[in-house]
Amino acid sequence: MTSPFEHRLTEAEIAALYQEHGEELRRFLWGVVADWNQVQDIIQTTFRKLVEVGHETQPDSRKAWLFQVAYREALAHRRKQGTHKRVLDRLLESQPEDSTIEDDPLVREEMTATVREAIQQLSPDLQQVLRMRIYEDKTFAQIAEELDIPLGTALGRMRNAMLKLRGKLAWTQRDA
Incomplete structure (x- = not known):
């Protein structure tokens, strides 16, 4: 039954x-x-x-x-x-009072370049969802509608993109 x-x-x-x-x-x-x-x-x-x-x-x-x-x-x-x-x-309590590394424009520029490079290594589908969500500030419902994909697929692509970026960025930090 x-x-x-x-x-x-x-x-x-x-x-x-x-x-x-x-x-x-x-x-x-x-x-x-x-x-x-x-x-x-x-x-x-x-x-x-x-x-x-x-x-x-x-x-x-x-x-x-x-x-x-x-x-x-x-x-x-x-x-x-x-x-x-x-x-x-x-x-913040454990940091010295002077400026942090992220305040250094050269370090910030290098970090930005590293993130851009990691994004470019993603598949086009993952890049598209990532850019629409982060840079265009679209909701997953809007992304799914625009790409004509199910909502779950949009969510899954974003999750996969973030996992892959974390892996790539963690790898580059270990090399530094």
Whole structure:
């Protein structure tokens, strides 16, 4: 016997849920994190989870489920920010008062060149998603729509690009 919730939600169902609840979620999340970039990222994460497990929810409780997932993601974001701030504060306390290496224009220029070179080594698909997200500040939904690819593919390409860049940049730092 199969459950009525075993089929994955269709793109049309997900788009309808986004259309119906997206703006309300944005306003809600603004009250929690007060940063539009983070609000967009949290909404994308929330709808990615809807794509993955939304079919396991009751249709009449999906709005509540979306808000609950978004709220949990927002709280996780706030916890990460607090941890990040504490780590930065400790690093700043341990640094000498004079200028840091990143303040040196030559070092900054070399770092920029290294990152550009690492980006150029990525496949064209990964480069395109990376540039659209970082330099054009587009959401993953906008990227997916413009490239005519599923949202999950856009998210996956960005994740792959970041993993490959981390690997390439870590390798160049070990050589330095």
